[in-house]
Amino acid sequence: MRRTALITAVFVICLAGAFALSEYLARQYYPQPVQPVRLGAAFSLTAHDGSAVTEQLLGSRPSALFFGFTHCPEVCPTTLNDLSVLREQIQQAGGDFQIVFVTLDPLRDTQDVLAQYIPYFGSGITGITGPEGEIHALARAWGVFWQKNNITPEGYNIDHTATVFLLDETGSFKGTIDFHESRDIALMKLKRLTKLAL
Amino acid sequence: MSVAGLFISAILLSLSIFLWLIGLGASAPGLTSPAAAAASCAAAGLRISSAEIRASAPGAPVSGGYMLIANEGSQPQRLVSVSAPFSGRTELHDMKMDKGVMKMFELHQGVTVPAGQQLIFRPGGRHIMFMELDRQLRDGERYRLALVFDDCGTIEQLFVVTRMPGRGHNHSDDDETNDDETNDGTGHATDAHAHGH
Numbered sequence: 001m002r003r004t005a006l007i008t009a010v011f012v013i014c015l016a017g018a019f020a021l022s023e024y025l026a027r028q029y030y031p032q033p034v035q036p037v038r039l040g041a042a043f044s045l046t047a048h049d050g051s052a053v054t055e056q057l058l059g060s061r062p063s064a065l066f067f068g069f070t071h072c073p074e075v076c077p078t079t080l081n082d083l084s085v086l087r088e089q090i091q092q093a094g095g096d097f098q099i100v101f102v103t104l105d106p107l108r109d110t111q112d113v114l115a116q117y118i119p120y121f122g123s124g125i126t127g128i129t130g131p132e133g134e135i136h137a138l139a140r141a142w143g144v145f146w147q148k149n150n151i152t153p154e155g156y157n158i159d160h161t162a163t164v165f166l167l168d169e170t171g172s173f174k175g176t177i178d179f180h181e182s183r184d185i186a187l188m189k190l191k192r193l194t195k196l197a198l
Numbered sequence: 199m200s201v202a203g204l205f206i207s208a209i210l211l212s213l214s215i216f217l218w219l220i221g222l223g224a225s226a227p228g229l230t231s232p233a234a235a236a237a238s239c240a241a242a243g244l245r246i247s248s249a250e251i252r253a254s255a256p257g258a259p260v261s262g263g264y265m266l267i268a269n270e271g272s273q274p275q276r277l278v279s280v281s282a283p284f285s286g287r288t289e290l291h292d293m294k295m296d297k298g299v300m301k302m303f304e305l306h307q308g309v310t311v312p313a314g315q316q317l318i319f320r321p322g323g324r325h326i327m328f329m330e331l332d333r334q335l336r337d338g339e340r341y342r343l344a345l346v347f348d349d350c351g352t353i354e355q356l357f358v359v360t361r362m363p364g365r366g367h368n369h370s371d372d373d374e375t376n377d378d379e380t381n382d383g384t385g386h387a388t389d390a391h392a393h394g395h
Binding site: 117 | 254255258259291293298300301327330
């Protein structure tokens with residue numbers, strides 16, 4: 001009788017120990033609550049059409065925000081072309097978003113240069129330039145990397161973050177589109193951003 | 199026209215083609231005229247196809263060129279420079295994506311196409327970099343570019359300007375995401391020509 005009680009006690013203790021251990025391990029890998037990402041900052045800069053533009057632009061409707069420069073041989077024109085085509089698809093599905101292009105090269109990309117460059121890629125795109133310090137502060141606030149390279153007497157190239165930031169209609173960061181992502185995935189993300197049925 | 203007349207014209211035509219071919223052969227060793235050099239690079243087995251240039255936005259002073267070079271010969275061939283009528287400065291570049299940042303660098307030694315292999319120049323990778331554009335490059339325009347190889351000479355190749363390079367019939371999406379930059383086989387190089395002038 002005592003022996004049965006002892007065996008039962010040992011069994012219960014082992015069971016409790018195993019449960020505690022598995023609970024401990026499970027909690028280690030349990031998803032942590034996500035902290036809302038704070039990206040971006042207030043700004044006061046110039047749009048390609050010469051108008052003043054502030055962070056309120058990003059709080060007016062869903063946006064695809066991208067940093068680049070007009071001497072950019074490939075990533076920037078490709079991204080602007082792709083976003084423009086995607087916007088047409090979203091519009092056909094009954095939604096809309098704006099495309100915002102911030103130059104990382106404000107010394108060469110003056111408002112006049114952007115006024116020529118931006119409309120080529122379609123409507124619904126706002127190009128932004130301004131004083132170098134303020135542009136760089138905005139880029140840093142979005143965690144954007146940039147670095148001049150290939151510097152020659154004739155000019156330079158800028159390596160930079162090629163990520164497109166997706167913002168909802170309140171200007172809150174909702175996600176990204178990567179340069180190498182397929183257009184189908186980008187379209188799905190934009191449909192979700194503009195609250196269209198997937 | 200009589201049957202005899204047709205027969206005589208056919209003979210004259212083939213004779214003139216024959217003489218023309220002999221003329222080409224005779225001028226080839228000189229390597230002086232572009233046509234002769236092109237014939238030489240073609241004879242060395244080089245085939246260019248899918249030659250495209252990215253259309254440029256107004257105010258944008260740069261653009262990129264893309265193509266497929268197939269080397270069907272037995273010797274490696276090295277592309278050392280390219281010249282274009284619209285570009286003040288042209289370089290051979292490659293780029294790599296590193297943690298979301300596109301990094302570009304010049305290929306100072308040129309680009310070697312190993313014997314029996316193909317080399318792809320495409321968006322997101324190896325490309326011809328056109329700088330100091332003297333005009334806007336518009337969709338549908340065609341330009342003849344000189345591709346200079348260190349051994350066989352120069353190929354004059356017709357390039358087509360397009361807004362979406364690398365997305366034509368010769369480059370499926372699979373090709374774009376495929377990281378093998380050189381591959382065997384010759385099935386791809388269907389419209390390769392070494393253009394004379």
